[in-house]
Amino acid sequence: MSASINWDTLGFDAYRTRTVILSHYKDGQWSPIEKTETFSFTFDPFAQVFHYAISCFEGLKAFRQKDGRISLFRPDQNAARMARTADYLGMPCPSKEMFVKMCELCVENNLEFLAPYGHKASLYIRPLLVGMHPQMQLVPYPEAIFAVMCAPAGSYYGAHLRSCAAVIPGDFDRAAPKGSGSYKIGANYAATFRPYKYAHEQGYAELLYLNSSTREFVDEFGSSNFFGIKGNKYVTPLSDSVLPSITNLTLQQVARDFGMEVEKRPVPLEELAEFEEAGGCGTAVVITPMSHIDIKPVLAEPLVSRSFRYEPDGQVGPACTKLYNRIVGIQFGELEDTHGWCHYWLD
Ligand SMILES: Cc1ncc(COP(=O)(O)O)c(C=O)c1O
Numbered sequence: 001m002s003a004s005i006n007w008d009t010l011g012f013d014a015y016r017t018r019t020v021i022l023s024h025y026k027d028g029q030w031s032p033i034e035k036t037e038t039f040s041f042t043f044d045p046f047a048q049v050f051h052y053a054i055s056c057f058e059g060l061k062a063f064r065q066k067d068g069r070i071s072l073f074r075p076d077q078n079a080a081r082m083a084r085t086a087d088y089l090g091m092p093c094p095s096k097e098m099f100v101k102m103c104e105l106c107v108e109n110n111l112e113f114l115a116p117y118g119h120k121a122s123l124y125i126r127p128l129l130v131g132m133h134p135q136m137q138l139v140p141y142p143e144a145i146f147a148v149m150c151a152p153a154g155s156y157y158g159a160h161l162r163s164c165a166a167v168i169p170g171d172f173d174r175a176a177p178k179g180s181g182s183y184k185i186g187a188n189y190a191a192t193f194r195p196y197k198y199a200h201e202q203g204y205a206e207l208l209y210l211n212s213s214t215r216e217f218v219d220e221f222g223s224s225n226f227f228g229i230k231g232n233k234y235v236t237p238l239s240d241s242v243l244p245s246i247t248n249l250t251l252q253q254v255a256r257d258f259g260m261e262v263e264k265r266p267v268p269l270e271e272l273a274e275f276e277e278a279g280g281c282g283t284a285v286v287i288t289p290m291s292h293i294d295i296k297p298v299l300a301e302p303l304v305s306r307s308f309r310y311e312p313d314g315q316v317g318p319a320c321t322k323l324y325n326r327i328v329g330i331q332f333g334e335l336e337d338t339h340g341w342c343h344y345w346l347d
Contacts, residue, residue: 007119010154012284019109021102022147024132025092030146033102035109041145046134048141054131055186056085059283060246061153062107062123063342064114065333070107071342073283073331075100077246078127085183086129090140093129098146103127104345106148113152117332124153124284153284161324163291163311164205166221166280168269169195170297170305173212174219174241181219181241192222198299206280208293210269211239218267220245224282227251228267228275229319234260235275237267247281247327253339254326260319272308277317286327289320 016039024031048054058078063071079099086093094102103125107114115121126149133143172195175181180188192207199207207222218237220226225245227236234255236248252262272278272293280288291313295306311317316324329335330342 005152007115007121010121010152012153015151017110017113017150020147020149021105022145025142025144044134048131048133048135053187054089056089056129056184058082058127058184060125061283062114062125063331064117066117067333069333069344070346071344072103074246074341075103075343081184085185088183089185091129091131091144092142094146102148106150110150121152121154123150125150161316162314163289163316166206166208166290166293167199167204168208168210168295169299171299174209177213182243184243195299196222216269218269221280224280224285227279227281229277230275232260233263235263235267238264245282247283247286250327251281251323254323277319278310279320287320287324289316
């Protein structure tokens with residue numbers, strides 16, 4: 001069965017599918033896994049999540065492949081990253097087995113929202129862990145809800161790989177030097193809503209953040225990691241404030257498979273002038289090639305103090321194209337999955 005969705009025009013939006021999978025943690029244990037079709041949860045108004053933003057999430061995708069099989073892409077990596085984030089927040093976290101099982105159930109119970117093969121669409125899975133305990137004190141408490149929901153997804157910026165503009169805001173930072181930037185906590189994203197509003201109003205698809213202590217190095221985009229291509233090198237920032245992107249990890253391996261050199265090291269702002277191609281990488285986008293990256297001392301003001309140019313608007317360089325095609329080819333089962341990244345569980 002297939003939902004009445006135009007798979008070819010899908011973007012990346014919240015979408016009410018059929019089933020949410022969930023479990024509660026209380027009194028030292030997870031409740032049996034439940035399914036709900038009501039899409040409504042009950043929370044105490046004093047719950048940690050509302051007052052102190054005790055909340056984290058993950059994002060991964062399921063694909064219907066060329067031979068009809070369904071796969072999840074590297075769910076074990078998302079399970080491990082959520083465990084790291086939950087530990088940072090002092091939250092209980094599902095085991096890797098439970099995390100993966102609930103993602104599988106989410107796909108199985110929403111299969112009509114997973115596009116048939118051939119539309120470049122997928123099912124985006126959003127595991128969410130929120131603190132439920134009613135309290136005023138600033139102390140961790142082991143009570144939470146773990147819910148896995150999903151939404152049909154096309155590619156984030158449109159159906160085809162095309163380059164976009166990004167802006168470096170001179171008056172906004174994403175993460176404090178010894179703060180929470182490398183964890184996937186909801187609060188990190190709250191701080192990006194205002195600069196994103198300014199950026200989008202001016203036609204920029206992305207924000208590129210610098211390290212906030214000295215503003216001399218590139219950290220990452222608001223919703224993806226940064227990489228640059230210089231000759232045969234794939235270069236990506238080493239920084240304590242950057243989210244460890246699973247797509248970036250995958251791209252680094254794919255780049256090595258192509259015989260490229262991979263450098264993970266601090267990337268000085270000045271080096272943006274030396275890259276032939278630059279892009280963002282993440283689950284939603286795989287790769288967003290950059291046409292240009294502007295620096296704006298004050299994001300809401302018109303002045304652009306410097307611009308780094310890569311591709312004419314909409315066009316995509318050869319390295320981005322080949323890296324993207326390799327990953328998407330593996331995800332859709334068109335190319336051999338030599339690293340065992342596709343997770344299969346259905347007959
Ligand atoms: C801030 C940030 N950096 C990087 C990424 C990319 O991570 P991943 O490749 O695991 O999706 C994301 C999420 O997609 C993100 O929100």
